[in-house]
Amino acid sequence: MAHHDLKIKKKFADLHLMGLKPWEIRKNDRDFNVGDTVRFLVINEDLTLTGQSYNRVITYVFKDQYYGLYKGGCVFSVSSVPEYKQIIDHELDVKRFQHILNLLDQVSFKEIITKKQREAIINHLKTEI
Numbered sequence: 052m053a054h055h056d057l058k059i060k061k062k063f064a065d066l067h068l069m070g071l072k073p074w075e076i077r078k079n080d081r082d083f084n085v086g087d088t089v090r091f092l093v094i095n096e097d098l099t100l101t102g103q104s105y106n107r108v109i110t111y112v113f114k115d116q117y118y119g120l121y122k123g124g125c126v127f128s129v130s131s132v133p134e135y136k137q138i139i140d141h142e143l144d145v146k147r148f149q150h151i152l153n154l155l156d157q158v159s160f161k162e163i164i165t166k167k168q169r170e171a172i173i174n175h176l177k178t179e180i
Contacts, residue, residue, distance in 0.1 A: 052086040059091045061101060067091065067129070068105065079125035083112050089129060107131060 057077070059067070066072035077083070086109065093103040107129035114125045 052084065052088070053081070054088045054090070055081055055083070056090045056092060058094045058098075058100075061093050061095060061103075064091060064093045064103070064105070067107070070131075073130065074126055074128045076120075076124065076126050078123055079114060080123070083109055083125055083127050085109055085112055105131075 089107045089109060090104050093101045095101055109127045110130045111128040112125055116122050
């Protein structure tokens with residue numbers, strides 16, 4: 052699993068943050084995969100950084116050009132995982148973050164994890180970490 056820093060225009064970031072656009076269409080030059088984390092760096096229309104950023108986890112990647120995608124493109128869905136918001140922050144312990152990703156691998160990211168599964172993971176983390 053990898054981490055990606057991606058720029059995003061403010062108007063699209065606002066849609067992410069409101070929960071109205073839980074996906075991205077991007078050139079797949081980074082080999083995006085389920086479980087990767089993304090830090091979106093918000094930019095103005097003139098492409099300058101606003102100083103705002105937020106984190107997401109990739110929950111699904113669609114790479115098939117036969118269904119309307121351009122060659123080399125992909126659509127990936129992203130999810131805010133509030134319980135792990137602090138862990139995704141670069142300043143925290145990478146080992147702890149990797150431990151959580153390993154636990155999430157056991158839960159299948161191919162489907163959206165249920166509230167009950169999240170609670171089970173959180174309870175497990177409280178005893179492990």
